[in-house]
Amino acid sequence: MRRASSKKTSSNSTTSTNSSAMDLFRSASGKAATKELERIDQLFYSYSNESSGMIDPEGIEYLCSDLEVEHTDVRILMLAWKMQAEKQGYFTLEEWRKGLKALHADTIVKLKKALPELENEVRRPSNYVEFYSYAFRYCLTEEKQKSIDIESICELLELVLGSQFRQQVDLFIQYLKTQIDYKVINMDQWMGFYRFCNEISFPDFNDYDEELAWPLILDNFVDWVKSKQS
Incomplete structure (x- = not known):
């Protein structure tokens, strides 16, 4: 019995020491x-x-x-x-x-x-999509604003994608500055261009399918590039 009591005291002492530590x-x-x-x-x-x-x-x-x-x-x-x-x-x-x-x-x-x-x-790819999306939202400076003017978009593209997709960004900026159909870019178009850079072969666009759900501005961009190549 004494031995059991001794063990219990020792155990309680150890627990107390660990708890204090x-x-x-x-x-x-x-x-x-x-x-x-x-x-x-x-x-x-x-x-x-x-x-x-x-x-x-x-x-x-x-x-x-x-x-x-x-x-x-x-x-x-x-x-x-x-x-x-x-x-x-x-x-x-x-x-x-x-x-x-x-x-x-x-x-x-x-x-x-x-x-x-x-x-x-x-x-990291898992974070970059979130960052790319955030960059657009961060530039929405007015309440209920949903689109960004072309000049600001060109600067933002250069900043966030220029180092990764140099050729695509340069050409897209060139297109944006010369076209007259779009005055602003919305989130869907912004995210679409990121997916375009990651998924479509460049500069031949062989795997680009206009029948798929790409923003119309990218269809126009591809047509514009092809017309320059021909």
Whole structure:
């Protein structure tokens, strides 16, 4: 009986020790997370506008300067995607926290180091479709706006697809700037061009079938390219 009692006491002692160690770990982790959040907030306030309580276009320019990137660098758009920023050119505190916590970046040095990793994350096919779609929505600056003017679309295409599909993007931009039928591009047309780049052989278009559900603008684009080739 004594032996059983001894074992029980030993077991309770071990459990108590493990529990204490876990409590200490949780406490330390909680304090570290709190400190990290404080530093993330401090970084936010170093760029935010006091009157609006947000990082505005001017603040983003200062941020880009400290990150040593151009404000037109695609990685800034990727950073906005990571934050799930809703308004073009503005970051709220909650968006900032969401993005920087995910990147484990509570200083400008850490954020700068995180940019290449962020780019690799976005470039994964499973994420890129979401990013490409987000890029369009991010540029909808007016309430109930559903389309983007041709000039802005050309700039956006260059930014998000230019490095991957150089020839297709160059030709499509050339077409968009010379055609007169379309003044704006909608989401369906935007996503259609991404699928077009990924699925259709270029520049012969041998596997392009106009009978399939492609946006009409792409039918016209293919006809335009073929007329230039003949």
